[in-house]
Amino acid sequence: MQPSVSIQNLKLNFGTVSVLRDLNLDIGQGEFLVLLGSSGCGKSTLLNCIAGLLEPTEGSIHINGNNVTWAEPSDRGIGMVFQSYALYPQMTVEGNLTFGLKNAKMPKDEIARRVARAAEVLQIEPLLKRKPAALSGGQRQRVAIGRALVRDVDVFLFDEPLSNLDAKLRADLRVEIKRLHQTLENTMIYVTHDQVEAMTLADRIAIMKGGVVMQLDTPSVIYNKPANKYVADFIGSPSMNFFDTRLEDPQAPKVTIAGKDVSLSEYEFTRPGLSGDVWFGIRPEHIVTGEAAESAPVQFEVTAELVEPMGAETLVWSSLDGTPLRFRVDGQVPVADGDLIRIGFDPARASIFDKVEELRV
Amino acid sequence: MADVTNTMQRPSPAHASGPKPRRVFSRNNIVIYGILVVLAVYYLLPFYVMLMTSLKGLPEIRMGSIFAPPMEITFEPWLKAWSTVCTGLNCDGLSRGFLNSIKITVPSVFFSIAVASVNGYALSMWRFKGANVFFTILIIGAFIPYQVMIYPIVILLREIGLYGDLGGLVLVHTIFGMPILTLLFRNYFSSVPEELFKAARVDGARFWTIYFKIMLPMAVPIFVVAVILQTTAIWNDFLFGVIFTRPDNYPMTVQLNNIVNSVTGVKEYNVNMAATLLSGVVPLTIYFLSGKLFVRGIAAGAVKG
Numbered sequence: 001m002q003p004s005v006s007i008q009n010l011k012l013n014f015g016t017v018s019v020l021r022d023l024n025l026d027i028g029q030g031e032f033l034v035l036l037g038s039s040g041c042g043k044s045t046l047l048n049c050i051a052g053l054l055e056p057t058e059g060s061i062h063i064n065g066n067n068v069t070w071a072e073p074s075d076r077g078i079g080m081v082f083q084s085y086a087l088y089p090q091m092t093v094e095g096n097l098t099f100g101l102k103n104a105k106m107p108k109d110e111i112a113r114r115v116a117r118a119a120e121v122l123q124i125e126p127l128l129k130r131k132p133a134a135l136s137g138g139q140r141q142r143v144a145i146g147r148a149l150v151r152d153v154d155v156f157l158f159d160e161p162l163s164n165l166d167a168k169l170r171a172d173l174r175v176e177i178k179r180l181h182q183t184l185e186n187t188m189i190y191v192t193h194d195q196v197e198a199m200t201l202a203d204r205i206a207i208m209k210g211g212v213v214m215q216l217d218t219p220s221v222i223y224n225k226p227a228n229k230y231v232a233d234f235i236g237s238p239s240m241n242f243f244d245t246r247l248e249d250p251q252a253p254k255v256t257i258a259g260k261d262v263s264l265s266e267y268e269f270t271r272p273g274l275s276g277d278v279w280f281g282i283r284p285e286h287i288v289t290g291e292a293a294e295s296a297p298v299q300f301e302v303t304a305e306l307v308e309p310m311g312a313e314t315l316v317w318s319s320l321d322g323t324p325l326r327f328r329v330d331g332q333v334p335v336a337d338g339d340l341i342r343i344g345f346d347p348a349r350a351s352i353f354d355k356v357e358e359l360r361v
Numbered sequence: 362m363a364d365v366t367n368t369m370q371r372p373s374p375a376h377a378s379g380p381k382p383r384r385v386f387s388r389n390n391i392v393i394y395g396i397l398v399v400l401a402v403y404y405l406l407p408f409y410v411m412l413m414t415s416l417k418g419l420p421e422i423r424m425g426s427i428f429a430p431p432m433e434i435t436f437e438p439w440l441k442a443w444s445t446v447c448t449g450l451n452c453d454g455l456s457r458g459f460l461n462s463i464k465i466t467v468p469s470v471f472f473s474i475a476v477a478s479v480n481g482y483a484l485s486m487w488r489f490k491g492a493n494v495f496f497t498i499l500i501i502g503a504f505i506p507y508q509v510m511i512y513p514i515v516i517l518l519r520e521i522g523l524y525g526d527l528g529g530l531v532l533v534h535t536i537f538g539m540p541i542l543t544l545l546f547r548n549y550f551s552s553v554p555e556e557l558f559k560a561a562r563v564d565g566a567r568f569w570t571i572y573f574k575i576m577l578p579m580a581v582p583i584f585v586v587a588v589i590l591q592t593t594a595i596w597n598d599f600l601f602g603v604i605f606t607r608p609d610n611y612p613m614t615v616q617l618n619n620i621v622n623s624v625t626g627v628k629e630y631n632v633n634m635a636a637t638l639l640s641g642v643v644p645l646t647i648y649f650l651s652g653k654l655f656v657r658g659i660a661a662g663a664v665k666g
Contacts, residue, residue, distance in 0.1 A: 053559050074565030086556035090578040099574070100564030147564070159556075 002065050004029045004187035005050060005155055010059035012045060012211075019045045020056070021211040030185045034198040037208035038234070043191045046208070047157050050189065051080050064154055074100070076155075079148025083160040085140040087132035093143050094128045097150050111150075118149040121183070138169045145180070158190040162197065174200060195235055199223070207231050225270075225351070229358035232281050232351050238315060238326045240351070241287075243280040247352065247361065255280050255352070258321035262298050266348035270360045277355040284315070286349045287327035289341055296344025304339045316341070415439065415634035422630050438631035442639055446632055447623070448616040450608055455639055458616035461527070462596055462643075465612055468531045470591040473538035474584065480539070481546025482572055486558050496547070503540035511604060518605060525607040533605055534595050542587055549583040550576060589651055593644040613640045 003026040012020040019042045027033050035043040048054040050061055052073035060069040068076045087096050097118060101111045119125045122142045132140055141161055148156055161177075162170045178201055181188055192198055198205050199219045206216045207230075215227040226232035232240050245255045250273045253264040257280065288296055302325060306317035313328045314335055327343060329335055352361040384390075410427050415438050417431040444454040451457060483489070484496055514533060515524065523529030553576065561571045602612040611619075617640045621633045 048559075051559070051563060053562060072565075073559075073563045078563065080560065080563045082556040082560060084554055084556050086554065086560035088557065088561070088575055099561075099566070103565035103570060147560070151564075 001029060003027055003062075004031065004064060005189065006062040007046075007050070008060050008062070010046070010049060010061065011057045012042075012049060012054065013057045019211050020049070023059070023211070023213065025206065025213065025216070027187060027189065030187055032181050032188045032190065032201055032203045034202035034205045035189065035191045035208060036193070036195060036198040036205050036234075038193060041208040042211040043193075043208050044159055045211075047080075047159055047189060047191045050155075051078055051157055052076055074103070077153050078155045078157055079151045079153040080157040080159065081141070081144045081148055081161045083163050085132070085137075085144045085164075087140055087143055087147075089132055092129055092131055093124065093135070093146075096132070096143055097128075097146050100147065100151050114150045114152065118146040121149065121180070122146050137165050138173060141165065141173060142176075145177075149184075154187060156186050156188040158188065158192075160192055161190075163192075163194070170197075177201065195237065199235075207234060224349075225268075225360065227360050229279055229281070229353040232353065236283055236285075238284050240281040240283050241323070241325050241327075243282075243320075243323050245278060245280050247275050247278045250275055257298075258300060258323075260298070260300070262347050264347055264350075264352075266297075266346070267350065267352070268348070274354065274361050278361060279353045279355060279358070281351040281353065282345050282349070284326045284328050287325075287343050287345045289327070289329050289343050290333065293342045293344035297346055299342060299344040301340060301342050304335055304337055304341055307335050307337055411634045411638055415631050415638060417631055419627070419629065419631060438629070438635040439639070441629075442620070442632050442636035446620055446629075446636065448611070448619040455613060455616055455620075455636055458611055458613035459639070461606075461610055462613040464527050465530050465534065465602070466592055466595045466643075469534035469538070469595045470588060472531065473535040473542055473591055474587045476535065477539055477542030477587070478546045478577075478580065478584070479572065480543040481548075482550050482576055483568075484543070484547045485550040485553075486555075486571070486576075487568070496543075499540050499543055503544075507537070507600060511600075515604070524605065525610065527606065527610050530601060530605045530610075530612075533601050534598070537601075538591055538594070542591070545587060545590075546580070546583065549580060553579060585651055589647055592647055596643050 005027040007023055007025040010020055010023040035046060037043045049056050052071060060067055063076055097115050098111050119128060122145060124142050124146060127135060127139060162173055174197055190201060202219050204216060205219055205222050207214045209230055215222060215231045223235055243257050245257060247253060247255055254261050293299055300320055302318040302320055304316045304318050308315040311331055313331045316327055316329060316335060318325050353359060354361055413430055414422060416434050418435050421432060442454060443456055446454045484492055518524040518529040561575050599614045603615045617636050620636050
């Protein structure tokens with residue numbers, strides 16, 4: 001099956017600054033792809049290129065097999081939802097929804113039919129005669145999604161659509177977008193810097209840095225088997241603990257942490273037979289305490305230096321042989337600053353990266 | 362009991378609740394309002410004198426008490442200034458100049474704002490190649506003294522056959538309004554969120570659709586500001602009016618000068634004052650009608666939708 005959106009050798013320079021570097025990306029039919037990265041990584045730029053709002057310096061963009069590199073945004077079969085909603089302030093909700101259709105000179109009964117359908121899907125029927133100023137943030141974003149919906153497009157582009165909403169509304173609308181994707185089965189490309197949004201919504205996540213895709217995979221692979229140290233550090237909150245150590249003995253691989261030998265016989269090597277300086281990474285949530293620690297293959301004893309109670313769990317900041325260490329304990333377990341805690345982890349769940357290219361070992 | 366009366370006279374912070382009590386006659390208020398009153402009198406006094414003088418007969422004016430209200434109100438000077446006073450060759454009063462000024466101001470304001478708003482829109486939204494160079498040249502134009510350009514423009518207008526014509530003056534006003542108005546509109550449209558423009562493009566709107574359907578309705582406050590700026594500037598213009606027109610086409614300001622500065626016969630102060638007030642009516646009315654909108658236009662940039 002041909003990809004819904006295909007990006008080939010895309011480059012974009014602003015003067016001497018190159019924002020996108022030789023980017024290749026294939027997005028399948030009906031796929032939900034999330035572009036994730038910190039600000040300035042080029043994710044919004046890429047989305048604007050796909051939308052046709054920015055002209056690439058080199059390379060081509062194909063949507064449903066058509067080369068749309070030089071096509072107008074409206075001729076690409078895309079709908080876009082913006083962070084600031086970008087509703088036309090002087091038009092009613094209905095006017096906002098129909099603006100694009102009127103520009104396309106669509107017959108009136110067809111416009112009415114589409115508006116009715118979009119309003120029903122998004123539950124904005126009572127708002128149709130209102131102006132955007134009379135809507136709440138969540139309602140505005142719903143109308144903005146509706147504006148993309150009525151155009152009946154193949155590809156939806158979302159540019160950080162939930163960033164302007166408060167935490168609760170954001171969680172609600174996130175679920176709604178996911179439900180919308182299940183109902184419509186359109187291709188959706190979603191830009192965000194929020195990893196929770198990325199993990200929950202995506203079929204695949206593309207993590208970007210400096211105009212390059214660092215890893216493109218399912219949320220589960222990205223979380224469990226990050227391809228490089230940047231991805232490992234970026235995904236997960238609080239982020240992964242890294243130990244500066246040495247990988248030794250390719251036959252019976254092991255590393256040394258705080259003076260203890262940690263056997264890696266259970267670790268799934270991506271590149272077996274390697275030795276040398278490495279980063280040994282373990283996620284805070286993969287460090288266990290209490291009874292579970294007693295049965296863990298690797299055990300240490302650490303002092304709690306700072307405690308952050310969050311209700312369901314408590315985040316403990318500590319250190320092991322000079323390396324900062326964060327881990328989580330159950331919220332019901334009383335922990336205070338200065339407590340001595342026994343911790344343990346399973347090295348099979350760790351991620352190891354070589355120190356030269358910082359790629360997964 | 363003593364405690365209670367004490368707190369009632371001088372509320373102490375320990376018992377604070379509700380709005381903080383403020384004294385009307387505080388030292389700050391007296392200073393602020395004092396200065397405002399003095400300034401208001403300073404600006405209104407000449408107006409008062411002009412109004413009073415214009416309503417007096419000449420014998421009463423010769424008595425010299427300029428602040429005194431007229432003993433006998435007469436509208437004769439106003440009628441004379443409007444319809445019979447001689448302005449150079451013609452003796453049909455300011456009415457001719459009033460009509461000329463309207464014929465000059467209305468099209469000049471319309472065309473200059475129409476062109477400048479499209480300029481500003483294109484410069485801030487479409488960022489075509491060389492947009493910055495174009496804008497810089499336009500702004501530099503604002504700093505070249507008018508006197509330098511007068512003779513070349515006279516030749517230019519002569520060559521295209523518009524010299525002395527009202528059309529020529531309209532053209533000159535339109536061009537000279539361009540730098541400041543373009544700057545005004547460019548800055549206003551720059552404050553419009555870029556995503557709105559992008560959304561319109563995704564919705565299939567092109568250059569003119571976006572301008573008329575999206576930008577124009579949002580820019581009403583800045584249009585009002587532009588109309589006020591241009592109307593007052595063009596109505597009050599003297600230099601271009603006297604140079605680029607024939608006596609038949611003189612605007613009101615030039616006629617006013619001819620009335621006030623004529624050296625033959627008796628100085629008719631009351632007619633001069635009436636004529637001056639008549640010339641000022643249009644800008645004054647605009648300020649009064651649009652004062653609120655004017656402020657709203659200035660503040661519009663600060664309000665988020």
